[in-house]
Amino acid sequence: MIVDDLYVTYRVNLERKNSLKNALVRKARKEKVRYREVNALKGVSFEVPAGKCTGFIGANGAGKSTLMRAVAGILPPTKGQIEVRGKVSTLLALGVGFNSALTGRENVMIGGLAAGLSRAEVNEKFEEIADFADLGDFIDMPMRTYSSGMFSRLAFSVAVFMEPDILIIDEALSAGDAQFKQRAGKKMEELMNSAGTMLLVSHALSTIQELSDEVIWLHKGRLIKRGDPAEVCDAYLEFLKVGDEAIVMEDF
Numbered sequence: 221m222i223v224d225d226l227y228v229t230y231r232v233n234l235e236r237k238n239s240l241k242n243a244l245v246r247k248a249r250k251e252k253v254r255y256r257e258v259n260a261l262k263g264v265s266f267e268v269p270a271g272k273c274t275g276f277i278g279a280n281g282a283g284k285s286t287l288m289r290a291v292a293g294i295l296p297p298t299k300g301q302i303e304v305r306g307k308v309s310t311l312l313a314l315g316v317g318f319n320s321a322l323t324g325r326e327n328v329m330i331g332g333l334a335a336g337l338s339r340a341e342v343n344e345k346f347e348e349i350a351d352f353a354d355l356g357d358f359i360d361m362p363m364r365t366y367s368s369g370m371f372s373r374l375a376f377s378v379a380v381f382m383e384p385d386i387l388i389i390d391e392a393l394s395a396g397d398a399q400f401k402q403r404a405g406k407k408m409e410e411l412m413n414s415a416g417t418m419l420l421v422s423h424a425l426s427t428i429q430e431l432s433d434e435v436i437w438l439h440k441g442r443l444i445k446r447g448d449p450a451e452v453c454d455a456y457l458e459f460l461k462v463g464d465e466a467i468v469m470e471d472f
């Protein structure tokens with residue numbers, strides 16, 4: 221997977237009420253809609269070798285989730301390129317893509333079809349997915365009735381059993397109870413051993429160091445450091461102690 225000079229800019233509408241009536245009034249008065257631009261990623265480049273796990277760290281608002289959404293194809297790049305070979309499966313914090321009005325079973329089917337599997341292939345995997353998520357009868361209830369733990373267990377289960385070529389995991393390990401975390405960790409190890417490529421986002425540096433072959437540190441939309449997990453995590457910890465100025469001086 222290659223990410224080349226990636227920029228993502230969000231446009232945030234600053235109007236308080238974004239109604240049709242307001243839009244017409246503004247048009248009649250020849251007023252412009254006011255936007256504020258947020259440059260969430262500013263020229264990020266890196267490659268992830270197949271079969272390796274890359275961890276992403278950085279302070280709040282660094283652009284980690286934005287990067288994952290872009291790689292998953294949920295968010296179009298404003299500029300730059302993302303080259304992905306194979307099937308990408310995402311496990312974003314909130315189980316993006318699930319429709320909470322539908323049952324767990326229905327969402328598994330939709331998720332599977334979206335990942336490029338046939339209906340028959342999803343049916344074949346269904347039992348395994350449902351068993352691993354351990355939802356009991358809730359699998360046939362609308363997902364809005366799920367606890368957040370149940371929600372993330374199903375999201376995790378769908379993502380890993382789709383046998384993706386690239387698996388994106390964004391803070392997934394913080395969800396669910398201790399027992400599930402253990403099972404999830406085991407399953408991820410299996411996945412990595414079967415040579416899947418992984419992108420992992422977490423604020424838990426111990427998890428990142430344990431699982432990653434390489435770590436990328438993002439700060440305010442830029443790639444600050446990339447390389448050996450222990451080295452990059454140490455540099456980041458040092459930065460957290462020293463504060464913002466040090467890295468601004470050093471890198472820009």
Ligand SMILES: Nc1ncnc2c1ncn2[C@@H]1O[C@H](COP(=O)(O)OP(=O)(O)OP(=O)(O)O)[C@@H](O)[C@H]1O
Nearest residue numbers: 230232258260278279280281282283284285286287
């Ligand atoms: N939907 C959105 N609309 C506008 N701005 C956004 C949106 N999502 C994120 N941003 C902004 O983009 C920047 C990067 O956010 P992002 O969520 O990617 O960071 P992050 O590293 O994942 O942070 P955290 O560790 O807090 O999850 C932030 O300044 C954030 O305010």
